[in-house]
Amino acid sequence: MKVSPLVKTLLVGGIAALALTSCAANEGGSGEASDSQLSGALTGSGASSQGSAQEAWGAAFQTANPDVTVNYDPTGSGAGRETFQQGANAFAGSDRAFELEEIEAGPFDACAADSGLVEFPAYISPIALIFNVEGVDSLQLDAPTVAKIFSGEITNWNDPAIADQNADATLPDQTISAVHRSDESGTTGNFTDYLAEAAPDDWTEGSIESWPSAFGGEGAQGTSGVVEAVSNGVGTIGYADASRAGDLSTVEIKVGDEYVAYTPEAAAAVVDASEFAEGRTEHDLAIELDRTSTEDGVYPIVLVSYLIGCEQYEDPANAELTQAYFDYIVSDQGQQDAAEAAGSAPISDTLRESIQPAIDAIS
Structure with a gap:
């Protein structure tokens, strides 16, 4: 051998x-x-x-x-x-x-x-979108907005695309610092697969395990590195295994006409909804994950x-x-x-x- x-x-x-x-x-x-x-x-x-x-x-x-x-x-x-x-x-x-x-x-x-x-x-x-913005405890975002944040097209927290989905939040005039994995990662692969499927017009890189250098942002090694960077940063947002989200604020993702928070049950539901x-x-x-499912109670970033x-x-x-x-x-x-x-x-x-x-x- x-x-x-x-x-x-x-x-x-x-x-x-x-x-x-x-x-x-x-x-x-x-x-x-x-x-x-x-x-x-x-x-x-x-x-x-x-x-x-x-x-x-x-x-x-x-x-x-x-x-x-x-x-x-x-x-x-x-x-x-x-x-x-x-x-x-x-x-x-x-x-x-x-x-x-x-x-x-x-x-x-x-x-x-x-x-x-x-x-x-x-x-x-479930893969959680974790963020650290002073005075903001929760956010609701659709796939195109998430794609634009991580590709660098949306750069400020009070951007209308974010504000329109979060009328009750006081969003600061503050630069967004998007944190991604610097290492080759299955988590990145699954996150970008969601973006490619759910927001193909705004994320054209496809499903990739290594982050595109052209998009900038802050790179961090491993899940622990992303969590640390988001926790210690200002105006930060990142993606990480939900079990490591801790006390950080997290994003509810738009599925159909509703916004869905991550839960183990919602993560399992999207697998059962796939072929x-x-x-x-x-x-x-x-499994061919159906990241665009609109069934009730599914969380697509898994x-x-x-x-x-x-x-x-x-x-x-x-x-x-x-x-x-x-x-x-x-x-x-x-x-x-x-x-x-x-x-x-x-x-x-x-x-x-x-x-x-x-x-x-x-x-």
Whole structure:
């Protein structure tokens, strides 16, 4: 197996992170220890958005299966996909599914020859628009206004486009400081995907994981960097995983004729209102999010993070452990454990029923 320099670096540099995740698992979690016959080590890596959830999942799974160690290194979605594809990990977490052309190019070294992929949404989180404007506790904005703020077309907080939607707010004559992720980010990808779908005339960059340098604004590393920059700035606005919004003010987003605040339930609702992507195999359950849905109670700016594995593994031990781990993660208990640890939105029973056959197919 040929391993890229990136993977070699991640395998060496990720040891400490893997050890920490393993330690978290050994410290226990929800559920009672069972008579499980499972044993061995299960290794995955990928989306940092899943980091807190993976710690909770690994801890609970370790409690139920004392002879199993689950290691998950939150190296980022792209790195997780690469290490999985090159066979360095049994599974990956990713803030997007593999593109069809990536699957066709292959190969996937952990999988048996001619095996398809198992991909499904496992972690759903609303992305909050957070802001810090003195004297303003809440805002309502539609998609075109959000797009113009982050592209630099709207530059002042008392701009008519903002004022017209917030008649009760006292908006200052103050420059807007829009904060974006400086690193390649699945959060950025999902946020810009919303802008591209809901405000195509005002956001022409498409869905991108790296912020366009031409738009300016203030860059910050990671979710924590964005939250810190918005918190400590003046007239700031940014986007971040809603679980990290803390005490910051947040924006209600216009959906149809109403403005909707983020909630786990509203985030899960937009996933259920969307369709599975076409052209994929039976157990490749990528979602085409309907960011323009006008259904009641949906919040369209969400991050949907996937778990990715093989239908058939080269190593039977990987198949057994991955199937059991995925089975727990999508269970009601697994989703509740993630919600408590990371503030994510549990998947619906309807989505779980669609996912279960894919997990059952792992061998």
